[in-house]
Amino acid sequence: MDVYKITGGKRLQGSIKVSGAKNSAVALIPASILADSPVTIEGLPKISDVLTLQALIEDIGGSVTLDGETMVIDPTEIISMPLPNGNVKKLRASYYFMGAMLGRFKHAAIGLPGGCHLGPRPIDQHIKGFEALGAKVTNEHGAIYLRAEELRGAKIYLDVASVGATINIMLAAVLATGQTTIENAAKEPEIVDVATLLSNMGAKIKGAGTSIIRIEGVEKLHGTRHTIIPDRIEAGTFMIMAAAAGDGVTIDNVIPFHVEALTAKLREMGVEVIERDEQIFIPKAKELNSVDVKTLVYPGFPTDLQQPFTVLLSQAKGTSVITDTVYSARFKQIDELGRMSAKARVEGSSAILSGPTQLEAAVVRASDLRAGAALVIAGLIADGETEVREIQHIERGYGSLIEKLHGLGADIRKETIPADTIIKGS
Ligand code: EPU
Numbered sequence: 012m013d014v015y016k017i018t019g020g021k022r023l024q025g026s027i028k029v030s031g032a033k034n035s036a037v038a039l040i041p042a043s044i045l046a047d048s049p050v051t052i053e054g055l056p057k058i059s060d061v062l063t064l065q066a067l068i069e070d071i072g073g074s075v076t077l078d079g080e081t082m083v084i085d086p087t088e089i090i091s092m093p094l095p096n097g098n099v100k101k102l103r104a105s106y107y108f109m110g111a112m113l114g115r116f117k118h119a120a121i122g123l124p125g126g127c128h129l130g131p132r133p134i135d136q137h138i139k140g141f142e143a144l145g146a147k148v149t150n151e152h153g154a155i156y157l158r159a160e161e162l163r164g165a166k167i168y169l170d171v172a173s174v175g176a177t178i179n180i181m182l183a184a185v186l187a188t189g190q191t192t193i194e195n196a197a198k199e200p201e202i203v204d205v206a207t208l209l210s211n212m213g214a215k216i217k218g219a220g221t222s223i224i225r226i227e228g229v230e231k232l233h234g235t236r237h238t239i240i241p242d243r244i245e246a247g248t249f250m251i252m253a254a255a256a257g258d259g260v261t262i263d264n265v266i267p268f269h270v271e272a273l274t275a276k277l278r279e280m281g282v283e284v285i286e287r288d289e290q291i292f293i294p295k296a297k298e299l300n301s302v303d304v305k306t307l308v309y310p311g312f313p314t315d316l317q318q319p320f321t322v323l324l325s326q327a328k329g330t331s332v333i334t335d336t337v338y339s340a341r342f343k344q345i346d347e348l349g350r351m352s353a354k355a356r357v358e359g360s361s362a363i364l365s366g367p368t369q370l371e372a373a374v375v376r377a378s379d380l381r382a383g384a385a386l387v388i389a390g391l392i393a394d395g396e397t398e399v400r401e402i403q404h405i406e407r408g409y410g411s412l413i414e415k416l417h418g419l420g421a422d423i424r425k426e427t428i429p430a431d432t433i434i435k436g437s
Pocket of ligand 1 (some may be wrong): 127171172174334408
């Protein structure tokens with residue numbers, strides 16, 4: 012089993028570059044199957060989710076070449092093959108094959124998606140959208156079957172502003188007949204990125220990035236070339252890392268507007284955040300103040316940064332409360348931080364942290380992607396050598412992490428240890 016070993020206490024300094032957005036990439040790749048000629052996507056992050064999606068496209072007959080950060084997807088030979096198991100179970104975003112396959116073939120069979128365990132993650136709003144467009148949707152033995160005679164544009168009001176449902180409905184609606192309106196649509200930058208790709212493929216989409224998206228169906232879509240937006244969650248993770256362990260860190264390839272909610276909270280804590288065009292500089296932080304935080308849909312404070320942020324709160328003077336209104340049970344990092352001597356507890360949908368506390372190295376488990384990012388930051392500031400296990404979760408979403416952190420002077424390495432090594436006290 013692979014683990015990260017991190018010797019804490021090295022102050023980080025220098026520049027770190029953000030990769031293309033994971034949560035865009037995982038939608039752009041399935042979206043490309045709607046085209047009738049090759050689609051080139053540039054700036055992809057080097058993460059295992061991208062490789063899983065490549066395998067899924069190949070499973071259904073598409074041809075894919077991946078050269079560094081550039082993927083060329085030729086969807087011409089794709090057939091509507093059922094995808095009940097296998098690679099679909101490895102990530103949440105496999106649900107985008109529902110919208111894309113339904114859009115292209117008017118029928119699809121896709122296994123219920125995997126992904127991080129963050130508490131309940133229903134897909135009822137996706138299904139409501141597909142049904143409104145004219146599909147019959149059934150759940151048979153853990154796979155979703157979608158069938159439509161014809162897809163017709165419709166007015167769809169989302170009960171929750173879901174990122175996945177908004178994108179999935181766009182994917183199904185771009186080749187439908189007539190106009191589709193998505194109301195209470197999610198506004199995340201990744202949605203704008205997917206709409207940009209689809210528009211460059213010939214789709215007619217207005218309002219992406221606002222709560223009302225209008226789509227006028229077209230008959231066919233063609234190939235194009237698209238460059239992905241920077242990953243605002245990776246950028247935010249590096250900003251938190253810089254505030255916790257930095258002696259002056261520049262974060263490159265970031266759109267400062269995309270991380271404004273985090274910037275505001277960091278400033279409230281006493282961290283200086285200097286914004287440049289596509290760069291953020293965080294000088295060495297002085298004393299950190301406690302703050303209260305509530306996660307919200309974009310442009311609010313992102314749930315995906317809640318877990319890394321709890322590590323910073325453990326370093327702030329006083330008591331902080333962080334509440335996750337998007338995923339109320341997304342706090343598996345808190346027990347692990349407890350093993351590292353953080354004063355932290357979970358109450359309902361909040362974590363309460365008191366500090367500042369000198370974290371102590373321990374053997375800890377990454378239960379999910381962002382919990383893993385939190386534990387890496389914790390390891391960087393802890394006293395001694397921390398071992399982070401189950402790093403496959405981290406590598407689903409953070410590409411070349413070790414190399415990137417070495418660029419800042421961090422002492423982190425990947426090691427293979429025997430699979431049956433027991434964690435003391437567990
Ligand atoms: N929800 C429903 N019904 C639905 C869909 C969602 O009730 O049909 C609820 C969810 O339970 C949740 C809220 O709506 O409480 C928001 O969920 P959303 O659908 O927006 O999440 P998602 O599309 O499944 C994406 C990201 C997540 C990120 C969330 C929120 C991808 C592949 N995943 O998930 O990213 O946390 O949006 O911003 O885009 C991560 O990167 O670590 C990650 C988990």
